[in-house]
Amino acid sequence: MSHQYVNFFWLIVAAALFVFWIGYWLVHILAIVYGKWKLHHKSCKQPKETPYPAVSILKPLTGVDVNLFSNLETFFTMQYPVYELLFCICDESDPSLMLVKKLMEKYPKIDAQIFIGGEKVGINPKINNIQLGYASAKYELFMISDSGIRMKEDTLIDMVEHMKEDVGLIHQMPFVCDREGFPATLEKIYFGTAHARIYLAADFVGVNCATGMSALMRKSLIDDAGGLKAFGCYLAEDFFLAKAIKDRGWKIGICSQPAWQNSGICHIPTFQERIIRWAKLRIAMVPSTIIFEPVSECMLLGALAAWSIYWLFEWDPLAVGLLHILAWFILDWILLSVVQDGPLPFSKFEFVLGWFLRELTAPFLFLNALFRPTIRWKAGIYRLKWGGVVEELKPKGKP
Template sequence: MPPFPMGQPSLRSMASSPSAVATATPSAGSDLLDDQWTSSLTSGLAGLVLVWYVVMWAISGLGLSVAIRRYRPRPVAPPLDTPTPKPGVSILRPLKGLDPNLYENLLSSFTQDYPGPLEIIFSLADENDRALGVVRELIDRFGAREGREDGVDVRVVVGETPLGPNPKINNLAKPFALAKYDHLWVLDSGILLPSRQTLSRAIDQFLLNPGPSSSVSSTSYLPSSGHKTEKQRVGLVHHVPFAVIPPRGNRPLGSWLERVFLNGNHAKMYLAINKLSTSSSSSSSLMCNRRTNPDELTDATFWDSKLKPSYRTELDSCVMGKSNFYLKSDVQKIIPGRKPPNPASNPPPILGLASFSPYLAEDNMLALSLMHQLSIRHSIETPDVAINLIGPMTFRDYFWRRVRWIRVRKEMTKAATLVEPLTESVVLGFLTFWALRTYLSESFFGNLVWWKAFLAFWIIHWTSWATLDWKVMTSLSPTPSEESGERFQLLGAWMIRECLAFPVWVVAMMGNTVEWRGRTYVVLPDGKAKEVQNGDGNGVEEVEAGERSTMFAWFRSRRRQQAQGLGYERISSS
């Protein structure tokens, strides 16, 4: 058998033919360089994966550390006893339909042990909404009336203001304008307050950090946020959501998936990123961006066209709008985005809550705008969670709910959304094993069959990941014994959720249309949403424009052009 395959020269023929040697040598050298370049690239990518794996474990560990130190100690420290009088607070609760546990959720607003003035405003878009009956029952029981000194000041607002596609903003517009007090607490109808002191402890955050003139010191349950952010006043207080499924009744798979997502992966990242943002002075899963330097703003309220902002290596905090405190006067000064409004613009900009109605993720946009335009910071440093009662949710409901919010988020924070799969245990686990095999295949694995090595790695990796998520969940839980009694159901749901994360992300990246409360919207490239009406030609064009902004747009455009016989150079402008 010849030493070379047919068609290749032998060593003797190459030696006798100088031209053959001259021809073959550059080719061999080129192949060698290509192999070296490929090997270097592979090693470099493997190294980056291993570094990222360590970073993800560090972030996850930080989230667990915050959960243990801030939420696990029981009993919870009482609110501050300071001579400073408590400010008046207006609790705004927008309602739509009969949410699970609605009576107890709303009841927890009435039973707050708060020494300052308090009012509660319920708002409904439709007078036929069944939630109105629950509200009237609570008002009869707790509402202020003549001859009763312990009653709560309660108002009910019926009828929304059509400002934009976001139904929550439309529902909040009237109560926002009617609120008597500057301190507003916006609470979703699905939120149950875990303690009678939740309101008092949240207000303490405003009193402890009113600005540079503050002389009040921090307490044990309010750790210092450190560094130069102590000079910034707190302008928004929020709570990490903690999902609970009612112990009785219908409990489909989707409800379990939502529960393990919110209480595990979402909670640890929410806590870690907010801790990093307050320490360096804000999803998603995870709306985090670089923030501009607020010290360069010549006026905290107005935009200077000559401003050239620099960038610090700081994170925006992640804010979820289930339980948010902020000042009415602050919101009335801002518009969506990082730049303050320009008073010289023509026409003048719409300020305040109404300007956020085009965004479905109004909570994060509002928080981002407060931080950048007014140079204030956020706080999540109270030991209370926002208990989120989850109703019956099918597998399909869960899947498309996650798709919806990724599609909303990706147009607001593209970079964070693109790397999201690299924060999930399944994708990161496969990549990490590949990186380990790249570096350690000879010295570490030896003669071990690769799938056995993978199985050993995967057991260690996934067990460690699940254990960390479990500890975060039980640390946040007001009743950890309930989680312990359902550990096997939670583990099964956790495994399904982890395996679903990447398929959900892929589907979400392939489109920009979302369905919410029976309506269809398209999320535009600037993060705004537009409702699509049946038979609305403009709406269809907006859908197509939104689809072209996704990562698969180029391929879809080529396929569409081929089908229409238009040629590749012609791009539709619709």
């Protein structure tokens, strides 16, 4: 009798894994179809009687890289009627200050200001940095844009056009510019496949997936939640800003243009540390991540699916596993092509190498995040607590 119960238990487990496996293929298809429909649409022209609202753009800056000047310049050359640029710099010795002053001299007609020093309102160094700029923002719509973001001339128009009357936050799906080198290829593969798949599917069903690298918000809603300083206790302020807006009955969503990350620093260890940091934040904010994220990766899910199908149907697990990897690989290539919206800047062979490296290392990066909960970010070290709150172990500037 006990043997029958054991068999029944494993039958239920196998059936649950099989259903999850089938469901995840639907996520693949949904991301491709929704991405094809949603991304890279050309902005339509609004009638003159409905002018675009003015926008305040907060730019937190710390340090420089080889692409910073050209990235910042794209904000001075946007085709948008009225906006202000609020550059927030940690201190007067930061080399980014000189670049900003050069751009302000080059484009004197653009409304731009510099705020130095920030204000200590919490643990989050980004929130502290932009606090003075936020307090001085003149317009109801404000945008937080990281230093590594590159804008197209019509990006802001695209974001504002998606800010409907019932929408409180519009963000851009993270992607990366075309750059040379294998690390850049690996980044593009990640953001155009694994990250894009979940991001697009989550946006379609209305799940909070907002990232703060490029996000447009209504200032009155954030003020109602206590202002930006109320989110200084979190490292993942973007998640909680979006949550506060959704909790007030407003919608959030993505625009049609991805966020073009164009950092001049591109190394595999740096990229992997970034992935680990994001995983740590997800684990702290959404504990179910501990279970569902690992089994959503290609290799582990393929192994589990092969076992479950063998248990249920007695099919060859090796054949099932190989077919699983091949189908996943093909769908990822299709999704990446959709997100890129043009020819990929690398060969199919480079894609194979980058894709396998990403998929094979993903479980190890997640285990690193799970068993090392502290985060090193900027010059500080932080300990994450459940719910996303953090405490600083090594204050910035101290040995």
